Amino acid sequence: MSSKAETSHDILLQRNEDRLLDFARNDRTEKTGGALVQWLGRMFMNQSTAASIADPADVGSIDAIINAAYEVISGPAGKKRDWNRERSLFIPGARLMPTMKEPGGTVSDDKVEPQMLDVEGFIERSTSHFEKNGFFEKEIARRTEEFGHIAHVWSTYESRHNANDAEPFMRGINSIQLFYDGKRWWIVSIYWQHENPEDPIPERYL
Numbered sequence: 480m481s482s483k484a485e486t487s488h489d490i491l492l493q494r495n496e497d498r499l500l501d502f503a504r505n506d507r508t509e510k511t512g513g514a515l516v517q518w519l520g521r522m523f524m525n526q527s528t529a530a531s532i533a534d535p536a537d538v539g540s541i542d543a544i545i546n547a548a549y550e551v552i553s554g555p556a557g558k559k560r561d562w563n564r565e566r567s568l569f570i571p572g573a574r575l576m577p578t579m580k581e582p583g584g585t586v587s588d589d590k591v592e593p594q595m596l597d598v599e600g601f602i603e604r605s606t607s608h609f610e611k612n613g614f615f616e617k618e619i620a621r622r623t624e625e626f627g628h629i630a631h632v633w634s635t636y637e638s639r640h641n642a643n644d645a646e647p648f649m650r651g652i653n654s655i656q657l658f659y660d661g662k663r664w665w666i667v668s669i670y671w672q673h674e675n676p677e678d679p680i681p682e683r684y685l
Contacts, residue, residue: 533567538663541623541630544568545655548666549636552605553615560609562602570658570665575601578672591672613640619650620685630657630664635684636671650674652684 537547551565575596596604608614620635632655637647651673658665674680 532563533663534564535663537564537568538665541625541632541657541664544657544664544666545618545621545632545634548655548669549616549618552609553617553642554609554613555641556613557610560605565602566598568666569598570667573598573666574668574670576668576670578670593670615639615642615644622684628659628661630659631655632657633684635680650680652680 534547536543538544547564548568551561551568554560575598576593577596578591578593594604616636616638618634619637622633624631632653634653634655636651636653638649638651639647651671654668654670656667656669658667672678
């Protein structure tokens with residue numbers, strides 16, 4: 480892999496740091512100061528955690544990082560998810576984009592509309608739902624395209640309230656973009672939609 484790819488993540492971190500410094504210099508009011516503290520906390524939690532605690536077994540291949548992404552969000556009601564493991568999979572600035580307003584929602588009871596979340600936003604959105612509801616999600620089919628350091632995974636999933644449920648309560652497709660920095664894979668974004676009567680999953684994705 481090229482030296483450019485190996486240093487691209489460091490360049491991204493530096494750019495984010497520069498943005499934070501500019502923000503701090505130009506806006507010193509109490510309100511924006513509080514916003515800056517929250518922004519710093521979210522960004523550096525994601526960056527430092529991802530860089531320091533990622534399990535090499537989770538990020539060494541496309542297969543490994545996709546499996547980890549499903550595994551970390553799955554569990555019975557009330558089980559605390561390993562959110563540091565979740566953070567470790569995503570590159571700083573990554574986005575998670577559900578098309579349902581509420582976790583576990585379906586097209587029959589929720590309008591389809593992309594929600595633009597960072598990793599911390601996704602964790603906040605999901606935690607209360609997982610406290611009250613069992614949620615087990617697994618991949619049932621995958622299509623992968625790769626070029627250079629980038630990859631796109633079209634990942635079909637099934638969701639269950641209990642791991643041993645005979646039938647899923649929901650299916651859908653995750654559109655996952657990934658980046659390889661020469662040392663490990665990162666998730667750049669996950670964008671997903673549930674199956675519904677108007678949009679059944681095509682056979683080619685099963």
